[in-house]
Amino acid sequence: MLADLKGASVEVWQHRELLEQLTKRDIKLRYKQAAMGFAWAIFMPCLIVLSGLIIRFAMAQISGQALHPKDIANIAIKGVGWSFFVGALGFATASLIGNSNLVTKIYFPREVLPLASVAAQGFDTSIGLLTLVVILPFLGVRLHASFVWIPLLLFLLVTFTTGVSMFLSCANLFFRDVKYIVQVVLMFGIFFTPIFFEPAMLGPRGAMLATINPLTGILEGLRLAVVDGRDLLHPIMGMVKGVERQIWNPWELVYSAVCAVSILLGSTLMFRRLQPLFAEYV
Amino acid sequence: MSDVAIGMDAVWKKFHRGERHDSLRDLIPAAARRLMRGAQPATELGQDDFWALRDVSFEVQRGDALGIIGHNGAGKSTLLKILTRLLRPTLGTYATNGRIGALIEVTAGFHPDLTGRENIFLNGSIIGMKKADIARRFDAIVDFSGIGEFIDTPVKRYSSGMNARLGFSVAAHLEPEILIVDEVLSVGDYTFQGKCIRWMQNLLGSGTTVIFVSHNMDSVLSLCNTALLLDQGRVTAQGDLKKVIGEYYNSGGRYRPELLPEPKAQTVEFSGTTGGDLVVGPGERVTFTHTVSALEDVELGPGFFVHRGEKTVVDTTYARMRGHPLRMRAGDTVKIEWSLAFNLPAGVYEVGYHIGNIAGGYHEYQSRACIVTVGDDPRVKGDSFVALHLDAHRIENPSLHVTASGAGVLP
Numbered sequence: 229m230l231a232d233l234k235g236a237s238v239e240v241w242q243h244r245e246l247l248e249q250l251t252k253r254d255i256k257l258r259y260k261q262a263a264m265g266f267a268w269a270i271f272m273p274c275l276i277v278l279s280g281l282i283i284r285f286a287m288a289q290i291s292g293q294a295l296h297p298k299d300i301a302n303i304a305i306k307g308v309g310w311s312f313f314v315g316a317l318g319f320a321t322a323s324l325i326g327n328s329n330l331v332t333k334i335y336f337p338r339e340v341l342p343l344a345s346v347a348a349q350g351f352d353t354s355i356g357l358l359t360l361v362v363i364l365p366f367l368g369v370r371l372h373a374s375f376v377w378i379p380l381l382l383f384l385l386v387t388f389t390t391g392v393s394m395f396l397s398c399a400n401l402f403f404r405d406v407k408y409i410v411q412v413v414l415m416f417g418i419f420f421t422p423i424f425f426e427p428a429m430l431g432p433r434g435a436m437l438a439t440i441n442p443l444t445g446i447l448e449g450l451r452l453a454v455v456d457g458r459d460l461l462h463p464i465m466g467m468v469k470g471v472e473r474q475i476w477n478p479w480e481l482v483y484s485a486v487c488a489v490s491i492l493l494g495s496t497l498m499f500r501r502l503q504p505l506f507a508e509y510v
Numbered sequence: 511m512s513d514v515a516i517g518m519d520a521v522w523k524k525f526h527r528g529e530r531h532d533s534l535r536d537l538i539p540a541a542a543r544r545l546m547r548g549a550q551p552a553t554e555l556g557q558d559d560f561w562a563l564r565d566v567s568f569e570v571q572r573g574d575a576l577g578i579i580g581h582n583g584a585g586k587s588t589l590l591k592i593l594t595r596l597l598r599p600t601l602g603t604y605a606t607n608g609r610i611g612a613l614i615e616v617t618a619g620f621h622p623d624l625t626g627r628e629n630i631f632l633n634g635s636i637i638g639m640k641k642a643d644i645a646r647r648f649d650a651i652v653d654f655s656g657i658g659e660f661i662d663t664p665v666k667r668y669s670s671g672m673n674a675r676l677g678f679s680v681a682a683h684l685e686p687e688i689l690i691v692d693e694v695l696s697v698g699d700y701t702f703q704g705k706c707i708r709w710m711q712n713l714l715g716s717g718t719t720v721i722f723v724s725h726n727m728d729s730v731l732s733l734c735n736t737a738l739l740l741d742q743g744r745v746t747a748q749g750d751l752k753k754v755i756g757e758y759y760n761s762g763g764r765y766r767p768e769l770l771p772e773p774k775a776q777t778v779e780f781s782g783t784t785g786g787d788l789v790v791g792p793g794e795r796v797t798f799t800h801t802v803s804a805l806e807d808v809e810l811g812p813g814f815f816v817h818r819g820e821k822t823v824v825d826t827t828y829a830r831m832r833g834h835p836l837r838m839r840a841g842d843t844v845k846i847e848w849s850l851a852f853n854l855p856a857g858v859y860e861v862g863y864h865i866g867n868i869a870g871g872y873h874e875y876q877s878r879a880c881i882v883t884v885g886d887d888p889r890v891k892g893d894s895f896v897a898l899h900l901d902a903h904r905i906e907n908p909s910l911h912v913t914a915s916g917a918g919v920l921p
Contacts (some may be wrong), residue, residue: 249635253621253628260623333618334636335595504598507591508525 232500233493239337247340247347254319254348269355272315276307280424287425301367301455306423306447308360312353313389313443314414319345320393321410324401328510331401338503339496342397346390364454372457381450384481384488388442391491398499401510422448428468428475435475442491445484452476514607515688515719516570516593521602523563523588523743524555553601562588563599564743570736572608575720577734577751579727579758584740586723590614590692593721608719611637611686616677622666626657626676629665633680647683654709655679656702675702682709689713692723707732727755727819731857755858756787756881773873774808775865777801778843780879787881790852796882797849800863804838810873811835813864814848814902816882818857824850824900827866831902835868850900852884859884 240247259265280303281295288295320342324331327341400406418424420441427438427448438444452458452475464476555561563585570576578586591597592604594612619633630651634644644651652661655676657668665673691710710733714720724730730737730751737754739747739761747757778801790796802812811829815822828846829835838844852859859882865873 243635245641246635246638249632249641253624253632256628257621257623329615329618330636332596333615334612336636336638507596 250344251347269352272311273356283424297367308356316346316349321396342393374453377453388488395495442484442487445480515572518604521566521599524600527558573717575734577730577737578723580740585743608687611684612690614692626661688719752883770871774806789883793853795851800846803843809835817860
């Protein structure tokens with residue numbers, strides 16, 4: 229098992245230039261002959277923020293509370309994270325099938341195909357993140373010491389996304405209906421992940437259930453650290469419907485980290501074991 | 511021992527005919543069935559399974575060039591896919607010793623929307639080159655391909671020949687220790703093919719091990735020094751190049767015209783000697799005798815032909831050479847002597863005969879009566895003008911003796 233993991237990482241490292249070339253290819257192809265150009269990179273996050281605003285506006289109408297600029301910031305930062313997850317999964321799921329001419333003709337560690345999809349999406353997302361850096365100060369976000377959490381949270385997001393991507397690309401190679409399942413799940417996944425809302429709004433039991441999703445800890449952590457400037461090492465209390473409740477538990481982050489790492493390791497292992505069959509089944 | 515570049519030991523590969531379960535919906539019942547019955551052992555064939563390779567063993571010494579030949583579906587590509595790590599053998603083991611470069615579908619890594627330049631870097635890294643190496647050899651690659659000023663044009667605008675030439679050029683600069691080539695020489699025009707052959711000969715000269723799969727026996731002969739014949743996944747001949755190629759010709763189907771429903775003449779014997787295969791030196795004269803007996807009164811034009819692969823070297827008839835058909839009475843037996851100087855380039859030639867009538871029908875047709883292998887001769891280079899000194903005569907009637915002699919060009 230360890231040998232497989234070591235083999236995978238050594239081989240991918242040896243082929244890092246191939247990974248770079250494939251990532252470049254994926255990025256170039258997205259922007260070549262494309263009407264929207266780089267606007268495409270922030271198109272999806274913008275749509276997500278817009279939909280979030282509509283929902284929050286509706287909620288504000290009912291509860292009678294005014295919509296705060298920080299709510300926009302909350303949705304924006306989580307929306308960018310979510311769009312990375314969705315975009316990477318979308319491209320990665322099809323990556324092995326889409327390159328079947330390579331998979332059946334030339335040997336190289338196949339891990340680089342889904343990895344390149346994630347990396348190419350990473351490029352788009354960094355444009356989104358840069359846009360956020362410009363916009364967030366206008367939404368009342370100030371520099372905080374808690375920004376030191378950002379690298380760790382982004383790392384966990386990438387780790388989790390990569391793990392799921394590798395699993396799905398491999399699964400889609402063997403079973404073509406995986407692609408459709410992923411489409412449907414991602415379409416509704418935004419309601420099962422606290423993007424438009426905070427878990428605490430679901431009540432104590434709902435908040436518990438929401439944290440089962442490993443993305444909850446990562447995205448909520450990102451929001452609390454960036455927008456609210458809170459230290460994630462300690463439990464955080466917040467006012468929900470006029471009652472003070474715990475809105476953050478440091479263990480959420482630990483749970484997300486354990487999930488992310490184990491999914492990445494598990495899918496790498498599965499990918500490695502099934503790789504010799506790829507050319508036969510694709 | 512350390513001089514073995516590639517070794518395969520009793521390799522078997524099982525394939526499944528037809529569809530596998532492609533969706534999750536099909537998987538669950540299949541998995542349940544497997545649980546109930548237990549996994550099927552690797553050595554057994556399940557329903558719709560077949561062996562693409564059966565007990566294949568061979569060794570290639572460093573610096574050798576092995577030609578793998580066989581008819582379509584013989585398992586050549588499967589064998590190559592195992593050597594290039596694309597497939598894993600069901601049973602058996604193999605070992606390769608050295609950096610492998612494969613010229614199989616050299617344009618597989620190309621993306622149509624990217625330019626030639628971008629594709630050189632992309633394809634180069636896909637086949638395992640370092641970016642710095644590609645950059646260093648970039649000019650040489652472009653030069654070899656002859657793409658020239660079109661290098662910054664998206665490859666979707668290339669002709670298929672340009673596409674293939676560029677792909678080959680990238681792969682050609684990989685500098686492998688073991689080169690695996692699968693029918694890529696059919697791409698490009700004549701000059702480019704010549705360039706490729708020279709390039710491979712250079713590689714061989716510098717000690718690269720080559721595995722070459724082709725249906726073109728001339729290329730196999732000019733490149734390889736050993737060969738292996740696959741038939742339905744089995745190695746049916748191995749070792750001496752000319753023998754293996756002869757075996758390949760023997761095993762395959764050839765042109766067979768429709769025969770006349772009621773043959774009026776038949777061959778009693780062809781080339782009375784052994785009827786077996788011959789190995790001759792260049793220019794050596796060989797006489798084949800064809801004994802024909804008539805069943806009825808008939809006019810015949812017995813024919814004699816020599817083929818090299820798909821090319822015809824000689825195809826003539828008694829009637830054509832003598833200016834009149836062979837008239838025979840029922841019960842007559844006539845011996846015809848075909849005498850031919852094999853003043854031909856080294857290679858494997860098939861000799862065949864037929865008994866035709868005047869209208870172009872055949873009483874009998876034998877496309878491969880024997881195989882003649884012509885040895886090397888430094889005086890003969892490539893496909894040159896040669897004097898075949900072909901003649902035919904009927905030896906029962908010496909007064910008719912005419913020698914037809916001619917010089918021809920190999921097609």
